[in-house]
Amino acid sequence: MGATEVKVLKGVNLSVKKGEFIAIIGASGSGKSTLLHILGALDKPSNGVVKFENRDLSRFRSGQLNKFRNKMVGFVFQFYHLLDELSVLENVFLPAMTGKSIMGWFACRRQAKNRAKEVLAQMGLAERIKHKPYQLSGGERQRVAIGRALMNEPKLLLADEPTGNLDSATGNGILEVLEALNRAGQTIVMVTHDERIAKRAGRTVTLVDGKIEHKNSNNS
Amino acid sequence: MYKIILATRYLLKRRITYFAVLAVALSVFIVIVVMTVMAGLVNEFKEKNHRFAGDCIVGTESLVGFAYYEDFTTILEQQDYIEVVSPVIKSFALLRPIVSKQDDVIEIMGIDPVRHALATGFADTLSYNASDASKAFWALKSGSSGFVFWSSKEGLSKPSEPTQDPNLPGCVFGEFLLSKITNITNARYLAGTSYSISCFPLTARGALAQAGTDLVNTKTFYFSDQSSTGIPRVDGLVVYLPFEEAQLLCGMAGPTKRASRLHIRFSPDVKIEVGCEKIRLLWQKFMQDKTDETQSYTLDTVTVQSWKQYRRASIAPMENEQTEMSVMFGFVGITTVFIVLVVFYMIISHKSKDIGILKSIGVSNLDIIELFSLYAFLVGIIGSSIGLSAGWIFLWKINPIEDWLYKHFGFQLWDRTMYAIGDIPNQAEFGMLATIVISAIVASLVGALIPTLQAARQKPVETLQVGQL
Numbered sequence: 001m002g003a004t005e006v007k008v009l010k011g012v013n014l015s016v017k018k019g020e021f022i023a024i025i026g027a028s029g030s031g032k033s034t035l036l037h038i039l040g041a042l043d044k045p046s047n048g049v050v051k052f053e054n055r056d057l058s059r060f061r062s063g064q065l066n067k068f069r070n071k072m073v074g075f076v077f078q079f080y081h082l083l084d085e086l087s088v089l090e091n092v093f094l095p096a097m098t099g100k101s102i103m104g105w106f107a108c109r110r111q112a113k114n115r116a117k118e119v120l121a122q123m124g125l126a127e128r129i130k131h132k133p134y135q136l137s138g139g140e141r142q143r144v145a146i147g148r149a150l151m152n153e154p155k156l157l158l159a160d161e162p163t164g165n166l167d168s169a170t171g172n173g174i175l176e177v178l179e180a181l182n183r184a185g186q187t188i189v190m191v192t193h194d195e196r197i198a199k200r201a202g203r204t205v206t207l208v209d210g211k212i213e214h215k216n217s218n219n220s
Numbered sequence: 221m222y223k224i225i226l227a228t229r230y231l232l233k234r235r236i237t238y239f240a241v242l243a244v245a246l247s248v249f250i251v252i253v254v255m256t257v258m259a260g261l262v263n264e265f266k267e268k269n270h271r272f273a274g275d276c277i278v279g280t281e282s283l284v285g286f287a288y289y290e291d292f293t294t295i296l297e298q299q300d301y302i303e304v305v306s307p308v309i310k311s312f313a314l315l316r317p318i319v320s321k322q323d324d325v326i327e328i329m330g331i332d333p334v335r336h337a338l339a340t341g342f343a344d345t346l347s348y349n350a351s352d353a354s355k356a357f358w359a360l361k362s363g364s365s366g367f368v369f370w371s372s373k374e375g376l377s378k379p380s381e382p383t384q385d386p387n388l389p390g391c392v393f394g395e396f397l398l399s400k401i402t403n404i405t406n407a408r409y410l411a412g413t414s415y416s417i418s419c420f421p422l423t424a425r426g427a428l429a430q431a432g433t434d435l436v437n438t439k440t441f442y443f444s445d446q447s448s449t450g451i452p453r454v455d456g457l458v459v460y461l462p463f464e465e466a467q468l469l470c471g472m473a474g475p476t477k478r479a480s481r482l483h484i485r486f487s488p489d490v491k492i493e494v495g496c497e498k499i500r501l502l503w504q505k506f507m508q509d510k511t512d513e514t515q516s517y518t519l520d521t522v523t524v525q526s527w528k529q530y531r532r533a534s535i536a537p538m539e540n541e542q543t544e545m546s547v548m549f550g551f552v553g554i555t556t557v558f559i560v561l562v563v564f565y566m567i568i569s570h571k572s573k574d575i576g577i578l579k580s581i582g583v584s585n586l587d588i589i590e591l592f593s594l595y596a597f598l599v600g601i602i603g604s605s606i607g608l609s610a611g612w613i614f615l616w617k618i619n620p621i622e623d624w625l626y627k628h629f630g631f632q633l634w635d636r637t638m639y640a641i642g643d644i645p646n647q648a649e650f651g652m653l654a655t656i657v658i659s660a661i662v663a664s665l666v667g668a669l670i671p672t673l674q675a676a677r678q679k680p681v682e683t684l685q686v687g688q689l
Binding site: 037040042043062063066067068069070071075077081082083084085086090094095097098099100101102105106109148 | 585
């Protein structure tokens with residue numbers, strides 16, 4: 001961090017199967033967010049290999065990594081991280097605009113907008129597409145963030161403390177959304193510090209001081 | 221496409237951007253107004269010098285002049301690219317109004333008024349004889365008595381319309397010289413006044429041509445007109461005399477006549493530098509042909525110059541001022557760059573989270589640079605448009621504004637009694653406007669460059685985690 005080198009992860013061996021819903025649980029500073037960022041190619045490990053569908057992410061050039069983040073992975077953050085200047089609909093179809101020229105966008109914008117509306121309808125926000133993020137509740141904003149993450153039909157959804165900023169009822173609603181997505185086949189890796197939330201996932205991985213302590217299946 | 225949407229939304233929503241837009245607008249406004257006025261004054265002044273000198277000048281600075289000018293004039297008049305040649309006598313003399321005991325040093329220019337009016341803009345400078353330069357040296361007489369004393373005060377009596385007498389040798393005064401000598405600004409009151417002009421005649425070798433009591437040649441001339449060239453040094457020093465009279469006064473009218481200069485006007489489609497070069501070649505041949513003549517040595521100091529070269533000493537100070545002004549505005553541009561830099565630094569600091577979000581959905585560093593560069597471009601173009609519009613309106617109304625200020629507060633940007641200008645120039649050149657606008661946009665882009673590059677290099681993990689703290 002800054003000029004000081006801090007070992008956050010100290011030998012992590014993890015594999016995620018297609019269709020799994022994994023919760024990574026650990027105390028604050030255990031390295032769970034760092035692990036999530038490495039999985040989503042937002043950060044690089046100092047040592048080790050990260051493979052996605054048998055392809056080593058460390059061999060990807062920056063353009064390939066950008067495309068990977070755009071097409072293969074969807075991020076959901078604790079604080080939603082929506083763009084305040086854009087409407088709900090624009091926030092959701094933003095990933096579809098990335099990497100396209102103006103002509104390319106005009107060629108596919110109708111399709112993209114329809115997809116965004118479909119995702120927002122799935123999130124129960126069909127009536128809010130023209131609103132700005134500041135006009136929504138916390139739970140609604142998080143559902144918009146999930147919608148944005150799903151826009152390009154990613155193979156992997158990464159959620160970093162998705163309920164951390166919400167009350168329990170609203171958080172429960174978000175977890176139900178994630179569970180429904182997983183039932184439909186979405187692969188999800190979720191980071192949380194709350195065991196009760198972790199138990200909603202199919203498998204729990206516990207991180208302590210940068211190491212995986214144990215992995216439990218929650219379906220047993 | 222998202223870059224256009226985001227850049228436009230940032231521009232509209234982030235109020236701090238307005239400061240950057242205002243900085244660009246103010247800079248563009250100031251530069252347009254000052255450069256237009258300055259360029260207009262310089263161009264006007266250059267044009268006045270061009271009209272005073274004609275297109276090309278063959279001559280010498282030596283007070284003895286040069287010989288065989290008539291032969292060279294004949295050669296020049298045979299060239300199809302030359303319209304008119306006007307020989308001129310130039311020297312220094314002493315002027316004394318007949319009723320005064322005070323002498324003033326003046327510069328005399330002996331001209332043929334008709335030829336000189338064709339070769340230069342002489343006719344347009346005259347007060348009474350602008351439409352017919354042939355009468356420039358017809359002495360003006362007072363309508364009632366024929367002659368008046370020049371000490372008559374203005375306003376005491378309105379003089380009647382003067383009459384002109386072609387039989388008396390007239391002289392045309394520069395307007396500032398006139399008011400300096402007589403304290404009278406309205407030349408009507410000077411009809412009928414007369415002046416003694418004295419000159420030291422010189423031989424072709426530069427020695428005094430006469431000795432003893434005939435050391436100087438003196439002749440009385442009558443006020444015939446005043447000239448206003450708009451060039452203060454000319455209008456404050458020069459008296460025009462008939463060519464032959466000036467030639468006699470200066471001792472140049474001997475068996476081998478001499479003149480100081482030939483003022484030349486080219487045909488309209490001839491480029492000045494091309495014409496001057498042709499004349500230089502003619503002159504070189506002429507000098508060779510005259511090598512064996514008795515006064516061929518007088519040709520050694522003769523040069524062929526374009527009007528710009530000839531009037532360099534007059535024009536250069538104003539051009540230097542214009543250059544200095546441009547340099548100063550370079551500093552204005554640098555200030556604008558720094559203002560934009562500071563504003564963008566603040567904006568991008570606030571937008572770290574957005575940058576992290578964009579990178580998390582696959583936006584590249586180059587895309588981030590393009591986004592904020594587009595933002596800076598919009599700041600530049602909107603600021604420039606505002607500055608350009610405001611500058612154009614201000615220039616359109618600059619003279620009425622100055623008139624209003626003068627009427628209510630006695631304030632003038634340039635004191636018209638000191639500066640020979642009419643209206644303040646307000647015609648902006650398209651090329652200059654385009655340069656200023658493009659420079660302003662470039663300044664915005666440059667100002668935003670460092671913050672933009674820093675934004676692109678930001679690690680999304682760091683920016684997003686800051687948001688999560």
